[in-house]
Amino acid sequence: MITDKDVAAYQRDGVIVVPDVLSQDVLSDMRSVVAEFVAKSSATLEHTDVYDLEPGHTAQSPRVRRIKAPHKVHPLFDDIVRSPAVLGILQKLLGPGLRLYGSKLNMKSAQYGSPVEWHQDWAFYPHTNDDILAIGVLLDDTDLTNGPMLVTPGTHTGTVWDHHGDDGRFAGLIDPDLIKPEIARAVPCMGRAGSMSFHHVRALHGSALNTSNRSRNLLLYEVAASDAWPLMGVKDFAEFDTRLLAGGSVVAPRMTAVPVRLPLPPASRQGSIYETQSAAKKSYFTRAA
Numbered sequence: 001m002i003t004d005k006d007v008a009a010y011q012r013d014g015v016i017v018v019p020d021v022l023s024q025d026v027l028s029d030m031r032s033v034v035a036e037f038v039a040k041s042s043a044t045l046e047h048t049d050v051y052d053l054e055p056g057h058t059a060q061s062p063r064v065r066r067i068k069a070p071h072k073v074h075p076l077f078d079d080i081v082r083s084p085a086v087l088g089i090l091q092k093l094l095g096p097g098l099r100l101y102g103s104k105l106n107m108k109s110a111q112y113g114s115p116v117e118w119h120q121d122w123a124f125y126p127h128t129n130d131d132i133l134a135i136g137v138l139l140d141d142t143d144l145t146n147g148p149m150l151v152t153p154g155t156h157t158g159t160v161w162d163h164h165g166d167d168g169r170f171a172g173l174i175d176p177d178l179i180k181p182e183i184a185r186a187v188p189c190m191g192r193a194g195s196m197s198f199h200h201v202r203a204l205h206g207s208a209l210n211t212s213n214r215s216r217n218l219l220l221y222e223v224a225a226s227d228a229w230p231l232m233g234v235k236d237f238a239e240f241d242t243r244l245l246a247g248g249s250v251v252a253p254r255m256t257a258v259p260v261r262l263p264l265p266p267a268s269r270q271g272s273i274y275e276t277q278s279a280a281k282k283s284y285f286t287r288a289a
């Protein structure tokens with residue numbers, strides 16, 4: 001589904017958007033599953049292992065900010081990242097052996113869907129090498145009005161920025177005053193529902209509040225070359241290997257000279273990037289009132 005030109009663009013920019021990867025039928029099934037999960041969130045008023053909730057969430061008017069690990073909560077989400085079309089693209093970008101690191105569904109609902117402050121995914125999960133990317137599956141038509149993910153081309157080979165706060169703890173975001181030129185160069189990942197963006201783990205990105213009257217749901221899968229091992233360790237090797245998407249088990253990690261800053265000491269608020277970033281004193285994007 002992608003050409004050598006697309007691969008060269010990914011290597012140069014650290015981001016590409018591939019149009020129309022998912023069919024309308026699959027999209028419609030996914031939307032039904034997502035709607036069921038949102039309805040079921042009325043049973044809780046606290047964040048859970050499944051849900052990260054928007055401020056203002058109530059049982060009568062459920063507001064979900066994130067479904068935390070969709071590939072674990074419904075087989076449809078696991079099937080998509082293992083589909084031949086997606087694996088074909090991933091293998092062109094990362095090589096033959098692949099492992100899923102995690103997944104999340106960021107639900108930027110109409111009018112109040114939360115922003116995500118500028119960051120590099122690498123700050124959250126550094127590995128022995130950086131052949132790692134995140135797929136962003138557009139579940140809604142996405143344009144400038146409904147809070148597209150913004151990625152700055154070329155940042156995947158440059159600085160690894162400090163994501164720590166004044167208290168010395170991991171804060172999951174970069175001081176926006178340090179990256180003004182990079183923010184000014186960011187490009188939106190837009191397209192029809194069913195399209196997918198692929199951004200490098202070190203690419204700088206963020207996204208604004210959704211002030212439009214349309215939702216912007218983005219399903220993210222984090223995928224690593226199977227010889228990239230997480231520097232924060234592997235707690236359960238059997239579980240680690242269940243996440244292989246292609247190729248066999250690897251016990252000889254490939255080490256490369258990549259800059260690393262560990263996310264330690266851990267954030268004071270944990271559970272999701274929204275929680276982690278909420279401790280910050282300075283933010284770039286406007287939040288809902």
Ligand SMILES: O=C(O)CCC(=O)C(=O)O
Binds near residue numbers: 218
């Ligand atoms: O939802 C978005 O626009 C950004 C997502 C993101 O960067 C993240 O969740 O790490």
